[in-house]
Every structure is written in structure tokens, then in C-alpha cells.
Amino acid sequence: MSAKYRYSHTRHSRVPEAHMIIENATIATVNAESVVHESGHVVVDGARITSVGAGPAPDTPGAQRIDGTGCLVTPGFVNTHQHLYQWATRGLAVDETLFGWLTALYPVWAGIDEETTHAAASGSLAWLARTGCTTASDHHYVFPREGGDVLAAEVTAAREVGLRFHPTRGSMDLGKSQGGLPPDHVVEDIDAILAATEAAIEEFHDPSPESMLRIAVAPCSPFSVTGELLKRAAELARAKGVRMHTHLAETTDEDDYCAEHFGCTPVQYAQNLGWLGPDVWLAHAIHLDDPAIATLARTGTGVAHCPSSNARIGAGICRTRALRDAGVPVGLGVDGAASNEAGSLLEEARHALLFARAVGGPRALAVHDALEMATMGGARVLGRADEIGSLEPGKLADLAVWRLDTLPHLDIADPLAALLLGYPPPLELLLVNGNPVVEHDRVVTVDEDEVARAVRRAHTKLLTRAGVNQ
Helix, strand or coil: CCHHHCCCHHHHCCCCCCCEEEEEEEEECCCCCCCEEEEEEEEEECCEEEEEEECCCCCCCCCEEEECCCEEEEECEEECCCCHHHHHHCCCCCCCCHHHHHHHHHHHHCCCCHHHHHHHHHHHHHHHHHCCEEEEEEEECCCCCCCCCHHHHHHHHHHHHCCEEEEEEEECCCCHHHCCCCCHHHCCCHHHHHHHHHHHHHHHCCCCCCCCECCEEEECCCCCCCHHHHHHHHHHHHHHCCEEEEEECCCHHHHHHHHHHHCCCHHHHHHHCCCCCCCEEEEECCCCCHHHHHHHHHHCCEEEECHHHHHHCCCCCCCHHHHHHHCCCEEECCCCCCCCCCCCHHHHHHHHHHHHHHHHCCCCCCHHHHHHHHHHHHHHHCCCCCCCCCCCCCCECCEEEEECCCCCCCCCCCHHHHHHCCCCCCEEEEEECCEEEEECCEECCCCHHHHHHHHHHHHHHHHHHHCCCC
16 A cells, blocks of 8 residues: 555544534524424534524533524535546546446546546545535445555545545456456456455444444446355455445346346345345436335335436436335435536435426425435435434534525525525535535635646546547
């Protein structure tokens, strides 16, 4: 591992601010009763929320007071699925289906290394913060042999930006010569995968309360990994007590692939290999019939809904209303930036709402439902509903303060509609674990301009390596 990206838990931790009071703001608690205080307060003490309610805050001597007049306070958003390294490969294969898009981009991704991954992750995470995200999950499954420790590179980027991070150690072992989709030079040997995955858990996973870093196990997809890898990865994850993640039921091509190779649907295939349960969440889960949805609900399996990416590659629209009605935990994800150039979690909440209504009518999803999926829904999917996802005393101080007194928003009657249906508003403040990450619509933990320059260098480097004309 490069010394530059060597990780330590002590370096990842930051000392939270002392008492902070946000008052005179609209407070969307996203608690069990969906309470919204038209003019209320949130009190933060270190890493925890100590008070939430209507009206002025309790007297707290010495606290930093923030006047939230004209603002909406929400829980921080939870991103349940992304591929951070793809931030450096945006704008390629823009008119392809999923399989065509993957085929075009695998040769480019084969050139990633610690430096390019760190730059891409920094850019993606910084922009996630600017769009209200306080917890990010990443599905990293490309590990070039000469690329160094790319997982450590993105962990370092998350620590520097200051987001709560749930990276997954992904993998692919089914190359094209064995009937899979990825080229052989980007897949790994199954024993090497399992050894590296176990090492990543030992190095990075922190199960403690207030944890800023937790690892999950994540073989890529039915068409890029073998059944043996799926089974052994599940055994490893459960032996280590970590969560499990994979892509499933994203396209009709995948349906056809599973029918041809396994004689069943993607959900049946996952179930046969032990890949359903309350410790599992699935990316996309678009093409599900009623029995498949019932199976996910019965097993407690979660779903990461990625509406913008799904639309970008024409994969379809997830049945979010049916999933939620069945009791399936549903969160949101921006997916890889190479299939969603915007990389905005706020946009995902908006698109989840609009797409559900486009196919299911105006009552298919309420505005508050979209906010819930972006917050508590994501917290449930990642197994952290007791710690994040709502504004309640005792929960971690992960929150966003949105300014709604600007020209595009000030005359929108419903603040939640202003946030989710109006133009994306400025982010006045983002706290993660009680620490400011964004202030006055600018990331304060890293230099945004330097991050942008590093991403541009990574983009040029990767395309040059792959021989792609720029």
C-alpha cells in the first residue's frame, strides 16, 4: 500500500464542534410521525443531536447560534450506491445500453490506479456533499493488478472530504472467456478476491457507534461473477458480521442472461446462493414481478434505487411504490458518474418522485416519501436507522440546511416542494458528525478548485492510457 493512502482510524476521526443551535428554520424531522416544524430548532452537542422541536431552542449558554430564517433543515442524505472512480470517466458512451456502455468503458477503467481513484473519489464525494449527502456508499469492483491500493485511496478521499463512508470491496471473477461480460484482464482470481476482501474488512471496518467507516462485501453482478464467488463471499461476510451488496435485476438483458445461464430470474438466482436477507441490499432492482417483490419483502432485503442512471441508459423505472407498499427498505443512489454525470443526490430524490408519478399517477409517491427515501430509507438500507436518517434527540448530527429565501424558492408555499420540485437550492450548511463540511454552498474541508484540477488530470490520464480520442 502506498504510504500516501495508508489509513488509520485516528486520522479519520475529527473532533466535533461544541454546542450549536440552528433556529427559526423549517425542520423536516423525517421521524416516524413525519413531523415538520414550520419554525423550529435543532440543538447539536458534539456528534449528537440533543433537541429538536418547534419554536426557540432551549437556553444553552456558550452555544454557537445559527439563524435559520428562510431555511429548511433536513437529515443528511444517504447515498446507497455509487462507483466513485467513474467520476473521472464521465461523458463517454452516452447513447449505449448497459451492456454496450460497460463494454466501451471497461478498457478505460482498467487503467485506474491510486492517484486517479483518489482524485475521482474526491471530486465525487465533494459534489455529493454539495448536494446534501452526509453518508456515502461506494461499490468498487475494478482492481487492476498494477493499480496499487485503490480502496485505500478512496477511503482517504472520504476522510479528507469528511463524509460518513460505507465502501464495499467489490469483485469480478467471470471474464469474457468464461461467458461473462468483463474482459479477462480486469477480473481477479476467486481466492485472491476473498483474501483481499477479508483484509479490507480487517483494515477498515469500524462497527462502533458513531463509526465513520464501515465495509461491505460486494461481488459485482450475475454476469461478471461466478456462483462460487457469490456463495463464498456471502459466507465470508456473515462470518465477519458485515453487510452484502450487489447489482441485480437492472436490465432486461440481465433477465435474459439469468434465464439462459441459470434457468431462473435474477431474484431466484440470488436467493439460491444465499444473497437475500436483512444484511443485503441490491442496486437497481428494476425488473421485478410481484413474486420477486414479495420475496424481497419476506427476506428483508433492501434496494438502492438509482433513477437518473437507470433513465440515462434506458434500463427502466424501479417499482418504488410497490416495493414500499410491500415493506421493502428502499434508499436512493446516484450510481456511477459515468452513467449519471450530475452525481447529485438531491436530483435523485427529485427524479425518484417524478418518475414514480410518470408511470403510477400523481399519488404514486408523495413529496415526503421522496425525502424519506433519501434519508431514513437509505439509513435502513445500510443498517444504520438507529443512528442517522432523521432529526431526533440522540441521533448523530448529520444534517443539511437548505436556503429557500432565494428567487427560485421564496414564493413556493411548501418548503419540501421547494426542495424537491423546485430548482436545487443553495446549501447553507452541511454537518457530518457535528462537523461542518459545507458552508454557504462551498465545501470547506477540501479545496474544490484543486479537486477539480486533479479530476481533470485523472480524466486525461485514463483516456490517454486507453487510447480514447479527447
